[in-house]
Amino acid sequence: MTTPWTERYAQRMQWVRSSAIRELLKLTEQPDVISFAGGLPAPELFPIKEFATATERVLSQHGPQALQYSTTEGYKPLREYIVRKIAAYGIKADVDNVLITSGAQQALDLIGKLLLNPGDRILTERPTYLGALQSWRAYQAEFVTVDIDDDGLQVDQLAAALSTGPKFMYILPNFQNPAGVTLSLERRLDLIDMANAYGVPIIEDDPYGELRYDGEHIPPLVVLDAERFQRGKPFEHGNVIYLGTFSKTLAPGLRLGWIVAPRRVVERSTLVKQGMDLHTSTLAQMVAYEVIQNGFLKQHVSEIRRVYKERRDLMLATMDQHFPDGIHWTRPSGGLFLWVTLPSYIKATSLLEKALERKVAFVPGDTFYPYSDQANTFRLNFSNARPEQIEKGIQRLGELLAEEIEAEHDKMVWPQPALVG
Amino acid sequence: MTTPWTERYAQRMQWVRSSAIRELLKLTEQPDVISFAGGLPAPELFPIKEFATATERVLSQHGPQALQYSTTEGYKPLREYIVRKIAAYGIKADVDNVLITSGAQQALDLIGKLLLNPGDRILTERPTYLGALQSWRAYQAEFVTVDIDDDGLQVDQLAAALSTGPKFMYILPNFQNPAGVTLSLERRLDLIDMANAYGVPIIEDDPYGELRYDGEHIPPLVVLDAERFQRGKPFEHGNVIYLGTFSKTLAPGLRLGWIVAPRRVVERSTLVKQGMDLHTSTLAQMVAYEVIQNGFLKQHVSEIRRVYKERRDLMLATMDQHFPDGIHWTRPSGGLFLWVTLPSYIKATSLLEKALERKVAFVPGDTFYPYSDQANTFRLNFSNARPEQIEKGIQRLGELLAEEIEAEHDKMVWPQPALVG
Numbered sequence: 001m002t003t004p005w006t007e008r009y010a011q012r013m014q015w016v017r018s019s020a021i022r023e024l025l026k027l028t029e030q031p032d033v034i035s036f037a038g039g040l041p042a043p044e045l046f047p048i049k050e051f052a053t054a055t056e057r058v059l060s061q062h063g064p065q066a067l068q069y070s071t072t073e074g075y076k077p078l079r080e081y082i083v084r085k086i087a088a089y090g091i092k093a094d095v096d097n098v099l100i101t102s103g104a105q106q107a108l109d110l111i112g113k114l115l116l117n118p119g120d121r122i123l124t125e126r127p128t129y130l131g132a133l134q135s136w137r138a139y140q141a142e143f144v145t146v147d148i149d150d151d152g153l154q155v156d157q158l159a160a161a162l163s164t165g166p167k168f169m170y171i172l173p174n175f176q177n178p179a180g181v182t183l184s185l186e187r188r189l190d191l192i193d194m195a196n197a198y199g200v201p202i203i204e205d206d207p208y209g210e211l212r213y214d215g216e217h218i219p220p221l222v223v224l225d226a227e228r229f230q231r232g233k234p235f236e237h238g239n240v241i242y243l244g245t246f247s248k249t250l251a252p253g254l255r256l257g258w259i260v261a262p263r264r265v266v267e268r269s270t271l272v273k274q275g276m277d278l279h280t281s282t283l284a285q286m287v288a289y290e291v292i293q294n295g296f297l298k299q300h301v302s303e304i305r306r307v308y309k310e311r312r313d314l315m316l317a318t319m320d321q322h323f324p325d326g327i328h329w330t331r332p333s334g335g336l337f338l339w340v341t342l343p344s345y346i347k348a349t350s351l352l353e354k355a356l357e358r359k360v361a362f363v364p365g366d367t368f369y370p371y372s373d374q375a376n377t378f379r380l381n382f383s384n385a386r387p388e389q390i391e392k393g394i395q396r397l398g399e400l401l402a403e404e405i406e407a408e409h410d411k412m413v414w415p416q417p418a419l420v421g
Numbered sequence: 422m423t424t425p426w427t428e429r430y431a432q433r434m435q436w437v438r439s440s441a442i443r444e445l446l447k448l449t450e451q452p453d454v455i456s457f458a459g460g461l462p463a464p465e466l467f468p469i470k471e472f473a474t475a476t477e478r479v480l481s482q483h484g485p486q487a488l489q490y491s492t493t494e495g496y497k498p499l500r501e502y503i504v505r506k507i508a509a510y511g512i513k514a515d516v517d518n519v520l521i522t523s524g525a526q527q528a529l530d531l532i533g534k535l536l537l538n539p540g541d542r543i544l545t546e547r548p549t550y551l552g553a554l555q556s557w558r559a560y561q562a563e564f565v566t567v568d569i570d571d572d573g574l575q576v577d578q579l580a581a582a583l584s585t586g587p588k589f590m591y592i593l594p595n596f597q598n599p600a601g602v603t604l605s606l607e608r609r610l611d612l613i614d615m616a617n618a619y620g621v622p623i624i625e626d627d628p629y630g631e632l633r634y635d636g637e638h639i640p641p642l643v644v645l646d647a648e649r650f651q652r653g654k655p656f657e658h659g660n661v662i663y664l665g666t667f668s669k670t671l672a673p674g675l676r677l678g679w680i681v682a683p684r685r686v687v688e689r690s691t692l693v694k695q696g697m698d699l700h701t702s703t704l705a706q707m708v709a710y711e712v713i714q715n716g717f718l719k720q721h722v723s724e725i726r727r728v729y730k731e732r733r734d735l736m737l738a739t740m741d742q743h744f745p746d747g748i749h750w751t752r753p754s755g756g757l758f759l760w761v762t763l764p765s766y767i768k769a770t771s772l773l774e775k776a777l778e779r780k781v782a783f784v785p786g787d788t789f790y791p792y793s794d795q796a797n798t799f800r801l802n803f804s805n806a807r808p809e810q811i812e813k814g815i816q817r818l819g820e821l822l823a824e825e826i827e828a829e830h831d832k833m834v835w836p837q838p839a840l841v842g
Contacts (some may be wrong), residue, residue: 006658006685043485051488051704052480059473064464067472067672102523102676102698109697113559118539134696138534251488253703255523275555276530277523281702282674283472 028361034393035361039177039336040384045304046251047291054290058283066286072274073266074100074258075285081293082244082258089209090223091242096263099270102280104207104245104257106273108135111203111241114265114272115167116141123166125153127339127368127377129177129205132170141167143370150330152176152183155190162198169200173221175208175335178368178379182333185218192225195239205243208335210301213309215333222260236262246288248336249301254284308336308383314390315382322398324405329380336383339365342376346404351378354400360393445773449782455814456782460598460757461805466725467672468712475711479704487704493695494687495521495679496706502714503665503679510630511644512663517684520691523701525628525666525678527694529556532624532662535686535693536588537562544587546574548760548789548798550598550626553591562588564791571751573597573604576611583619590621594642596629596756599789599800603754606639613646616660626664629756631722634730636754643681657683667709669757670722675705729757729804735811736803743819745826750801757804760786763797767825772799775821781814 028037058066073079079098086093101107108131116122118140124132126145133143144164146157153171171191173183183191195202204221222240225231231238245257259269273279291297315338316331323329328341340362342348348364355361365377385393449458479487494500500519507514522528529552537543539561545553547566554564565585567578574592592612594604604612616623625642643661646652652659666678680690694700712718736759737752744750749762761783763769769785776782786798806814 006683038490040490043489046485046488048480048484048488051484052477055476055480056473059469059476063469063472064467065674067467067469067674068464069459069461069668069673102702105696106698131696131699134692138693138696247490251704252490253486253488255698255700255702271555272559275526275552275559276697277527277676278552279676281523281676281705283672283708284702284705287704 025361025363027356033356033359033361034385034389034396036380036382036385036393037361037363038384039381041248041252041304041336042307042383045300045307047296047300050291050296051251051287054287055283058286058290062286066283068282070279070282070285072270072279074098074280075282075289077293078285078289079258081289082260085297086242086244086260089217090219091260092226093260094263097260097266099259099261099266099273100280100285101257101259101273102277103247103252103255104205104243105131105135106255106276106280107243107257107259108132108203108205109138110259110269110272110276111168112136112139112141113276114269121164121166123161123169123200124370125171125176125179126370127178127365128170128370129172130367132205133368133370145370148176148179148181150181152181152187153191155187155194158191158194162194162200166200168203169195170203170205171221172205172207173209173218174206175211175332175337177208177335178337178363178365179339180330180332180335180337181339182215182218188218188221188224189228192221192228192239196225196229199239202240203243204240207243207245207248209244210249211305211308211336212334213305213312236264238262241265249297249304250288250292254281254288256280256284256288311382311385311387311390312338314387315380315394318391318394319398322395324398324402326405327401336381338380338382340378340380342378342401343405343408344376345408346376346401348375348378351400351404354404355397358396358400360396360400362397445770445777446782446784448777454777454780454782455806455810455817457801457803457806457814458782458784459802459805461802462669462673462725462757463728463804466721466728468717468721471712471717472672472708475708476704479707479711483707487707489703491700491703491706493520493691493700495519495701496703496710498714499706499710500679502710503681506718507663507665507681510638511640512681513647514681515684518681518687520680520682520687520694521701521706522678522680522694523698524668524673524676525626525664526552526556527676527697527701528664528678528680529553529624529626530559531680531690531693531697532589533557533560533562534697535690542585542587544582544590544621545791546592546597546600547791548599548786549591549791550593551788553626554789554791566791569597569600569602571602573602573608574612576608576615579612579615583615583621587621589624590616591624591626592642593626593628594630594639595627596632596753596758598629598756599758599784599786600760601751601753601756601758602760603636603639609639609642609645610649613642613649613660617646617650620660623661624664625661628664628666628669630665631670632726632729632757633755634726634733657685659683662686670718670725671709671713675702675709677701677705677709732803732806732808732811733759735808736801736815739812739815740819743816745819745823747826748822757802759801759803761799761801763799763822764826764829765797766829767797767822769796769799772821772825775825776818779817779821781817781821783818 028035079095116139121142123144144161222242225240242260330339362378365375449456500516537560542563544565565582643663646661663681751760784800786796
């Protein structure tokens with residue numbers, strides 16, 4: 001008898017990493033664990049009543065259309081809405097520059113399929129969004145990374161990284177996932193200059209841009225690129241593909257995102273998407289449009305900002321109070337996440353094991369590096385936990401960290417028997 | 422200045438074929454054209470009221486869950502429902518054998534990503550579903566084809582095709598798209614024997630299996646494989662991946678399909694899907710489950726069967742009456758399509774141009790062959806046209822065909838001047 005095919009194909013399947021961290025993360029979902037691990041919006045803010053009314057209206061007025069197959073590009077009124085919406089951020093696009101995707105995650109997969117050959121390099125921030133790594137590993141991509149600091153991508157490392165010939169750069173300029181940092185205006189300008197000089201396109205992923213809690217809005221890369229190089233028609237010769245989503249401002253359960261790109265790229269992407277899922281749920285698109293069309297989103301987003309700002313402030317204040325010396329963390333001006341750097345002798349994965357015993361959870365930094373590290377970093381989410389959970393959870397983490405640091409100090413003071421002997 | 426990247430990447434993009442047929446097919450969507458081109462269900466049968474009630478209930482009872490991120494595997498009650506549903510067809514699966522996909526189209530893309538390397542061969546029926554070709558071309562697959570006749574795949578051609586070493590076989594056993602033919606039981610048994618002997622898995626795509634209008638149900642390949650080879654646990658060592666969808670029985674606008682496969686394949690597929698779109702719309706899954714959970718689907722499908730059977734019968738009767746001699750067509754026992762074969766001197770693409778002038782449309786056969794042909798075949802859809810449109814449209818087509826055949830006969834009787842001179 002031949003070997004079962006499921007075994008023979010195991011090798012090909014092995015790019016799909018099954019990791020120890022993934023097993024640990026399953027434990028973070030236990031109901032008695034205070035989890036700062038997920039990247040979830042606060043469900044108590046979802047506009048449920050508005051969705052109920054909108055669905056009722058869509059089904060009674062356009063039922064057959066809402067349940068039928070539809071065009072791959074997406075529901076036209078929704079695409080037109082997106083054109084108006086991004087115009088507020090200075091992005092000058094036509095409806096033909098917009099393709100609706102099944103969440104921004106699908107946009108990442110689609111870009112991989114459109115552009116990547118096995119062995120191609122992608123330039124990413126380090127750390128970066130793990131879902132992007134997961135999408136592009138499937139195309140057997142390699143990664144070239146540039147470190148970030150509190151002002152985002154360290155552009156002085158860019159030339160060296162670009163000289164390795166990456167196919168594109170993947171940048172999260174606002175309140176980056178996982179680190180929460182924002183790319184400064186000065187660095188944005190350097191970045192688009194370098195991208196233009198090397199002829200390497202930028203994928204600008206902006207899921208959190210609207211969730212700014214303080215400081216001034218900084219123009220997107222796609223706008224800076226268009227202004228700097230006086231691109232003719234909007235996007236037609238631009239160097240930036242811009243990705244957006246309703247997951248953080250409306251509801252992730254709909255799976256609605258979008259690509260804004262040169263028309264030629266949108267046309268090709270549409271054919272690619274057709275092979276991926278034909279089109280994004282008609283019902284989800286029409287209901288989302290019905291909910292947001294009359295200015296609802298703007299007021300809703302300001303409510304989200306108010307709540308998340310409180311949670312961010314509370315998390316930072318509680319960390320200031322309970323985290324011991326020797327630990328660094330980012331102070332994001334928006335988004336959902338902050339990023340903690342530990343003394344190098346504390347590994348985040350073993351810290352998570354101990355944290356889970358105390359019923360508190362986070363995501364170890366390893367996951368966010370293209371090539372596995374024994375990371376002394378981790379990500380905390382502040383949008384999905386209620387204030388009392390934030391206080392309690394951060395306090396528990398602080399106690400654990402204090403014990404870890406103390407234990408290490410003890411080691412230093414009283415050398416281990418092996419060293420003495 | 423460097424060449425714009427959109428141009429430099431054009432080569433990589435060229436597997437995305439932009440064809441003359443695609444341009445023609447756009448014309449079929451004009452409102453005054455009677456179109457037998459699409460593969461759409463009849464929207465007048467969509468259970469709109471049931472969807473409205475179900476959505477209202479889901480949002481009021483589980484609103485935060487329905488709008489939130491959810492697990493990649495899919496909504497568990499829906500997966501359990503699918504286990505019960507396919508059990509009626511003899512498929513013995515656990516919930517862990519089921520993965521929800523964003524339409525069955527996503528399942529095809531996912532399988533490509535999981536199994537294909539550039540240059541890999543796939544064995545398909547000829548003709549076959551064009552969306553599958555589109556998905557797998559993106560992975561730079563090659564195709565090996567086996568012709569079909571009125572009993573489906575011509576299994577006597579299988580050995581030769583299998584000896585080229587395909588990675589898997591893609592088979593639509595019931596009321597195949599595009600040809601409408603059904604694989605006989607005898608051939609099914611031969612097929613699974615050969616698959617087992619060569620150790621080549623089968624992707625069994627069954628979107629239409631429930632839409633049988635006459636004749637006896639034939640067990641799916643996945644059931645025959647399990648029985649024949651006494652597979653231990655359901656699916657664990659089976660040779661068949663089974664694909665299903667709610668697009669033809671409930672509503673395609675939801676984008677809900679599923680994969681039934683060995684647990685090991687489902688686990689890997691789940692990780693792959695995570696990189697593709699994180700998960701399928703939570704709202705769509707929960708609403709679909711709410712609509713169908715209490716036995717609704719069964720009664721609804723029998724209503725669909727009743728209407729589509731009438732339309733198929735009417736189309737066949739009108740063709741019998743109005744199509745001239747020398748033309749062959751299939752007489753499907755179910756599904757949405759039938760397949761017309763013309764005399765070899767009539768090319769379907771130029772016929773479509775003439776048909777569009779008479780405001781009637783179909784899909785030329787070229788599209789359904791992996792490698793382009795000047796096909797003398799075309800596909801007709803009977804589910805999406807109302808009876809009066811079927812009569813009128815088929816009559817117009819019949820007249821056109823009669824003229825085409827007569828013109829050719831004239832040529833034969835009176836040779837062209839060039840031949841005389």
